[in-house]
Amino acid sequence: MPTLSNSLESGYRSERLADGGVDMFQVLKRMSRLAGEHRKNLTMAYIASFFEAVLEKIPVFMILYAFMRIAAGNLRTVDFWIVLSVVIGSLLASILLRYIRERNQSGSGYMIFARERLSLGEKIKRFPMSYFTEGNIGNLTAVITSDIKFIEEMGITQLTTITTSFITLFVTLIMLTFFNPYIALVMFCGCLLVAVVFHEIQKIAKRHSAFVQEQQQKTTSAVIEYIKGMQVIKAFHLVGDQQKRTNSRYRALSDAQFAFEKKFVVPAVVSDSIIALSIGAVIGILALSFQSGGLTLPVFLMLLIFSFEIFRPLSSLVNVSAEVRLMEACLDRYERVKNEKTIADTGTNREIKNFDIAFREVSFSYKDTPALQNISFHAQEKAMTALVGKSGSGKTTICNLISRFWDCQNGQILIGGIDIRELSFEQLISNISVVFQKVYLFNDTIYNNIAFGKINASREEIMEAARKARCYDFIMALPDGFDTMVGEGGATLSGGEKQRISIARAILKDAPIILLDEATASVDPDNEHFIQQAINELVAEKTLIVIAHKLTTIRNASQILVLDNGKIAESGTHDELLGKNGLYKKMWEKRAQAALGKWTVAMKQTAKEGTV
Incomplete structure (x- = not known):
């Protein structure tokens, strides 16, 4: 079931296409552009992830092979060793592919965002000072400490999940079309129904997340202000009052996030139900085909086991949809900061002969x-x-x-x-x-x-x-x-x-x-x-x-x-x-009066009158 963390940091652009699959591919494209020179490493991670997913299915086919031999009554010792060797080989190959995926995926993520952090640091130095005095500190803090970190640590990982899931769904659908058109039809209809729910999830995210983003930024700003102003707060005994204001911001953020989460409960349950019913329909078709003699026992058992795997890529896509939306939002906010207008640096190094x-x-x-x-x-x-x-x-x-x-x-x-x-x-x-x-x-x-x-x-x-x-x-x-x-x-x-x-x-x-x-x-x-x-x-x-x-x-x-x-x-x-005899002279005379102590006498006199 898709969930959003209570640490949801930002909203999403209203211009985004509602279709979830299109959005996911848009995120893939944006990440590919952001990767730059590391794009080939991400591509390698996608390829390794796909073949890793394929190899995960090998044991199922080897079990089918063994069942077919047993049913035919001619299971030989060599068949046992073939099954064992292929299963062990596929597992070892999966381990190697996982290493290649992690090395290219995680390593590239850290290198990409190390580069981006340094680039952003250079850019911030050229922001006009007005940027730092117009309520942007909370937003900038969230980008640097939360958004970039989320994409770096979680977003990159989900990219391979998206790529592998879409490819696996497509390949599985093609294979089933030739193997059993009825099961392929059930799978296709299940995907369409989940896509409709997915569409609704994206609409909910667009409608309600902007408010959550606003509350998050206000909370961050309130916390920064509370910490920076602690000396004044203590000096004027405002700890309780200021704490109440900060707590109210936390409550507002919590309420916004809870309301946002609540909107996802119904579509999440519906998508899980569609997947469960589709699996049930596949099992029913298999049972009817076996009963009518259309399937042998080994093939029936193999497909029965495989039926629980058919919709796993679709379930994975639904599960990561919220994280993809959050990653998209993080990219949006990061790119807004990155595209912020800077003080133009179009000058050149020139010889300066004097310094008047x-x-x-x-x-x-x-x-x-x-x-x-x-x-x-x-x-x-x-x-x-x-x-x-x-x-x-x-x-x-x-x-x-x-x-x-x-x-x-x-x-x-x-x-x-x-x-x-x-x-x-x-x-x-x-x-x-x-x-x-x-x-x-x-x-x-x-x-x-x-x-x-x-x-x-x-x-x-x-x-x-x-x-x-x-x-x-x-x-x-x-x-x-x-x-x-x-x-x-x-x-x-x-x-x-x-x-x-x-x-x-x-x-x-x-x-x-x-x-x-x-x-x-x-x-x-x-x-x-x-x-x-x-x-x-x-x-x-x-x-x-x-x-x-x-x-x-x-x-x-x-x-x-x-x-x-x-x-x-x-x-x-x-x-x-x-x-x-102008403004400067008046200022000089006032300073002179202060130095003679006349202001001090005035303050003492006021104190005697009981007003200080």
């Missing part, structure tokens, strides 16, 4: 929300350009566009006079180091996290980068030194320590352009001192774009751009901007 940066009437919007509006400026080579402004003014967007995390919708961004879209993505990124305020370290050793900046770096280079980033001493104080595991996201280190390690890998990369989201805004004074020293090592003789949170750190900038609502409101040096 120019924006020419650049505009950019996050969907319908303008972030930059006709921005133009020039950042000199080996000089500091600082970006200041309130939150949401466009500072981070400028850095993201330089790195091509997104592409601007209008205008040009040039490095050394060359449009960055004319440079290959690898060349562009190799010339830029980014130090984020929110640092992410991989769940690996400190050594490997620093080495991420330059994969082929020597140990001496990594040590020197750590010294320049002022993190060597605290690393060596750890029990395992540079081999210390930092945990996911660098969970075992403080914020300042993570910042210095991120600066170390930027120093190791030694790119001519530095994009720096000022890292000292939220660390203690000791770490701030070390981080500032590390930054000084990092930015020496570099083109520096810095997002400033503390105006005191950019007083010596060659150029300060004051951003307001996606536009450049002011530009100039620190002294020039103070003389303009």
Whole structure:
């Protein structure tokens, strides 16, 4: 009886043909295209599987041969050895064919999807950052962890079942047509009736699986959000509330899957009943033929045994139908991710003679929300350009566009006079180091996290980068030194320590352009001192774009751009901007007031009034 696992991950395309057999052949074609250079291995597995199925029938025919000899009264010793030799030979050949099938089938599956995982990994790197901020994380997680794994481990195995079952059904029907047309007719009618039920199963899958897919994606997203937000959940004592929301998603998924399974109960029972009745009809025909003298006893006994095998390929097809549908759904979702639009990488490696940066009437919007509006400026080579402004003014967007995390919708961004879209993505990124305020370290050793900046770096280079980033001493104080595991996201280190390690890998990369989201805004004074020293090592003789949170750190900038609502409101040096009596001066004065402690006094006064 066909069943679907409660781990059903996704739905199926509504455009699919309802006919089950056609769908199965469509899946075979898609897998063949996906196999690429491994297609011949899958073909070999199909052939081996077919002959393995044929050899399984040899013992039945040898039993018939023995019965015929016994009935004729002339069973000789040589006949016994013939039967024994053929049966043993067929079993040994079956073992060999099974080895060939498994080697070509499973081995090819793992190699195909090892290639696909690497290909997908390369493609994900070129997705625009908007893809990761539009609710796609749950979907992408399901594709990588569930869909590919299912096709790799189970889907490939079922392909040989499909191929062998269809071929065996066809060959059996031809043989029976010549041997006993009545049995062939029963088999043909049984296949037609099961095909009708199969058709209904496919219709059910199409109608109801999209909702199951939606519930699965929502559940995955809810779990990811719950885990990632655990610190906030605990801090605000929302464990119970958030747990209830997550549990409700699990219940919704469970209800959807149960309803989906329930739809298959009736057609499954009907298909099993048709097969059972067809076997009964075959046995009845055999009994009548034997009674009327149309069959000898040996032939009757052989066909009686064989009658239970006639419909086994059909039963196998019904049993794997749900898995084939799931495999098709996994392929659909995988191909949607694979066909996702990426940032175009049509550029080439070109000689960059200098590393100044120019924006020419650049505009950019996050969907319908303008972030930059006709921005133009020039950042000199080996000089500091600082970006200041309130939150949401466009500072981070400028850095993201330089790195091509997104592409601007209008205008040009040039490095050394060359449009960055004319440079290959690898060349562009190799010339830029980014130090984020929110640092992410991989769940690996400190050594490997620093080495991420330059994969082929020597140990001496990594040590020197750590010294320049002022993190060597605290690393060596750890029990395992540079081999210390930092945990996911660098969970075992403080914020300042993570910042210095991120600066170390930027120093190791030694790119001519530095994009720096000022890292000292939220660390203690000791770490701030070390981080500032590390930054000084990092930015020496570099083109520096810095997002400033503390105006005191950019007083010596060659150029300060004051951003307001996606536009450049002011530009100039620190002294020039103070003389303009504009937005920058107001920001400077507010910072000065904060430094004098006036905000602290205000908070204390509020507390006395009982409102804090």
